[in-house]
Amino acid sequence: MRGSLSAALALAAISSCLSVVGARGAEGDVAVIMKTLSNPYWGAMGAGVEEAAKKASVKYSIQDAPNESDLAAQLDSCQNLLTRGPKVLIAAAITPVNLLPCFKDANAKGIPVIDLDNQLDPKTTEAEGVKIAFAIGSNNRDLGEKAAEYLASKTTTGKVLIIEGIAGNPAGTARRDGFREKLAQIAPKMSVVAVLPGDWDRLKAANIANDTLQTTPDLVAIYAANDTMALGAVEALNTAGRKANVIVIGTDGNTDAVKAVKAGALDATVAQMPFLVGSQAVEQALKGGQVPGGKIVVPTLLLTKSVLDQNTDPLIQYLR
Amino acid sequence: MAQTTVSAAERRGGFKCHYARQVSWQAPAALVALSVVMSVASPYFLTTDNLLNIAVAAAVVAVLAVGMTFVISGGGIDLSVGSVMAACGVVGATLVSEGVPGWIAILAMLVVGCVSGAFNGALISTLNIPPFIVTLGTLSLTRGIALLLADGKAVYGLDWTFKFLGQGHLAGIPVPAVFLLAVAIAGHVVLKHTRFGLRTLSLGDNEMSTRVTGCNVWRQKVALYTITGACAALAAVLFDGRINAGDPTAGVMYELQAISAVVIGGTALAGGRGTVWGSVLGALIIGVLQNGLNLLAVPSFYQYVAIGTILILAVSGEAIWKRS
Numbered sequence: 152m153r154g155s156l157s158a159a160l161a162l163a164a165i166s167s168c169l170s171v172v173g174a175r176g177a178e179g180d181v182a183v184i185m186k187t188l189s190n191p192y193w194g195a196m197g198a199g200v201e202e203a204a205k206k207a208s209v210k211y212s213i214q215d216a217p218n219e220s221d222l223a224a225q226l227d228s229c230q231n232l233l234t235r236g237p238k239v240l241i242a243a244a245i246t247p248v249n250l251l252p253c254f255k256d257a258n259a260k261g262i263p264v265i266d267l268d269n270q271l272d273p274k275t276t277e278a279e280g281v282k283i284a285f286a287i288g289s290n291n292r293d294l295g296e297k298a299a300e301y302l303a304s305k306t307t308t309g310k311v312l313i314i315e316g317i318a319g320n321p322a323g324t325a326r327r328d329g330f331r332e333k334l335a336q337i338a339p340k341m342s343v344v345a346v347l348p349g350d351w352d353r354l355k356a357a358n359i360a361n362d363t364l365q366t367t368p369d370l371v372a373i374y375a376a377n378d379t380m381a382l383g384a385v386e387a388l389n390t391a392g393r394k395a396n397v398i399v400i401g402t403d404g405n406t407d408a409v410k411a412v413k414a415g416a417l418d419a420t421v422a423q424m425p426f427l428v429g430s431q432a433v434e435q436a437l438k439g440g441q442v443p444g445g446k447i448v449v450p451t452l453l454l455t456k457s458v459l460d461q462n463t464d465p466l467i468q469y470l471r
Numbered sequence: 472m473a474q475t476t477v478s479a480a481e482r483r484g485g486f487k488c489h490y491a492r493q494v495s496w497q498a499p500a501a502l503v504a505l506s507v508v509m510s511v512a513s514p515y516f517l518t519t520d521n522l523l524n525i526a527v528a529a530a531v532v533a534v535l536a537v538g539m540t541f542v543i544s545g546g547g548i549d550l551s552v553g554s555v556m557a558a559c560g561v562v563g564a565t566l567v568s569e570g571v572p573g574w575i576a577i578l579a580m581l582v583v584g585c586v587s588g589a590f591n592g593a594l595i596s597t598l599n600i601p602p603f604i605v606t607l608g609t610l611s612l613t614r615g616i617a618l619l620l621a622d623g624k625a626v627y628g629l630d631w632t633f634k635f636l637g638q639g640h641l642a643g644i645p646v647p648a649v650f651l652l653a654v655a656i657a658g659h660v661v662l663k664h665t666r667f668g669l670r671t672l673s674l675g676d677n678e679m680s681t682r683v684t685g686c687n688v689w690r691q692k693v694a695l696y697t698i699t700g701a702c703a704a705l706a707a708v709l710f711d712g713r714i715n716a717g718d719p720t721a722g723v724m725y726e727l728q729a730i731s732a733v734v735i736g737g738t739a740l741a742g743g744r745g746t747v748w749g750s751v752l753g754a755l756i757i758g759v760l761q762n763g764l765n766l767l768a769v770p771s772f773y774q775y776v777a778i779g780t781i782l783i784l785a786v787s788g789e790a791i792w793k794r795s
Contacts, residue, residue, distance in 0.1 A: 188623060189618045189623045189719065189720055190623070190720070191623060191624050194623050194624070217611070218723070315771065318771030318772055318774075318775070319771075319772070344768065345765075345768035346768075346770070346771070347765055347768065347771070347774075348771035348774065352721075352723075353625075353714050353716070353718055353721065354531065354710060354713065354714060354721070357713060357714060358528040358761065358762075358765070359765055361524050361527075361528065362521075362524065362528075362762050362765035362766055363765065365515045365518070365520065365521045365524065365766060366513070366515045366766050366768075379625075379718075379720075382714075382716070383714060386638075386713065386714050386715050387713075389638070389715075390637075390638040390713070405624075406624060407624065407625055407627055407716075410627065
């Protein structure tokens with residue numbers, strides 16, 4: 152028993168040492184807490200933060216949670232960052248409430264808190280007595296609406312499948328609702344046959360697309376709340392030989408999706424500018440001062456093959 | 472360790488008879504019942520295309536479940552299979568993107584899977600730490616390695632070997648279904664008709680007496696976890712083929728699905744009783760459920776409730792029947 156206990160402790164010690172060695176971060180003036188760097192969207196945002204910090208010659212440290220659902224771990228990371236006494240805290244909370252205890256501590260220490268990518272709910276934050284310097288991000292409803300506008304420009308009749316993210320996720324819900332409501336407005340003849348949760352998972356989205364083709368062989372379009380799921384659906388359509396008949400629209404505009412749109416595999420994606428969100432967040436944080444309305448809205452861009460080929464839109468340089 | 476009673480007939484037939492005779496009606500009954508419900512609920516369910524779709528959709532988890540059957544029958548458990556699948560998937564896709572031919576990439580994936588499985592087995596066997604804890608650790612470790620290898624991004628574009636395995640057809644039947652059948656047959660033969668398989672079941676049943684019969688328990692355990700790792704690699708081949716990418720974030724929670732499939736199939740979590748066909752049926756049950764919910768366009772929140780409820784019912788079926 153003693154032998155295995157000490158062996159287990161040794162194992163734990165070694166692995167925690169290894170994880171520290173691999174972890175990013177040094178003492179920082181700008182503290183950034185992200186959701187998870189394993190999703191290219193958040194990775195691009197981290198890259199934007201790094202570039203802005205480097206330009207301003209300011210030290211920064213980035214922490215993230217092991218995955219997009221570990222609330223407690225993100226809170227712990229946040230508290231860790233605070234102990235280093237940063238000048239400003241920029242945070243992308245997994246839920247509107249899981250980081251509030253950390254933000255309260257930041258307020259008490261006089262450290263400004265910035266809501267990265269509109270993850271917080273202003274009513275809840277105010278009710279808890281937490282002060283946020285400003286919120287920056289793109290509007291998720293707007294993402295859904297742009298997708299609906301693109302679809303309506305291609306066709307005004309037919310059946311549509313919506314693949315949303317993890318059920319209940321605010322960003323996914325906003326995109327789904329934005330898409331559905333705008334589509335009902337501008338293309339009332341189109342009907343949404345199903346709204347199914349793809350859980351942000353490539354394979355699950357592929358299976359959903361497959362199954363929906365069973366009930367709706369004359370499916371005309373699929374809207375997915377992120378690119379990972381859109382690309383999964385595309386592969387399912389390719390396997391079934393039905394890609395030519397179905398328009399697929401994704402969200403995020405990550406590297407893979409941009410390549411797919413250029414190659415004609417994906418019809419369109421509504422790109423957020425995570426790189427821009429990250430870099431502008433740092434720039435504004437360092438500038439200090441009041442932000443009108445407490446919100447900075449970063450534009451989004453509909454990416455289609457023609458938009459990418461023409462390459463004239465100034466926002467394209469911020470795609471990662 | 473499970474207590475099993477041995478009948479007089481089995482005692483006459485010996486060791487082999489006892490383990491080879493285990494049959495569980497839980498899984499087939501649940502599958503039939505669920506399929507009947509689904510075909511009544513949706514006219515699209517009972518079509519050839521849809522049924523083949525279910526087999527394809529369930530194939531990845533089913534292959535994982537075949538490997539998991541060995542480990543659980545042997546009295547252990549492997550929580551790292553989802554992460555190992557992701558790591559193998561990334562390795563394969565990266566090799567193909569560097570110009571390596573598909574079949575060599577597949578061999579490399581098998582090596583990665585076997586090595587990580589053997590690593591699990593060696594740690595568990597040598598240090599005598601509960602498998603739950605060790606594989607919980609390698610779950611994290613391997614996920615991290617997969618993410619580091621791929622720098623967090625999916626690696627796109629696999630060659631025709633993978634595309635054929637994931638998206639092709641053989642005489643009208645989708646290749647993933649054929650692949651799954653091959654893996655299941657191989658698994659069944661090894662578990663029920665080889666000495667190795669019988670030693671596995673005996674190990675899960677009663678480790679002490681298995682050791683006394685001269686079986687090298689250390690080697691047996693390492694072999695079991697290596698099998699699970701190899702199945703994770705095979706699942707990754709299917710995954711990469713279907714999705715045309717190696718995704719380092721793939722397979723999250725797949726180990727739980729695989730374990731559910733194994734338990735529904737009638738394999739005892741304590742070990743000593745197990746059937747590969749049961750696990751495959753268990754995976755198909757989960758597939759039928761998911762497919763049915765999609766066909767009926769059941770709203771998201773209700774899907775979670777439905778899946779959980781039906782899994783619990785499926786597993787308690789046999790327990791309730793035995794009691795009555």
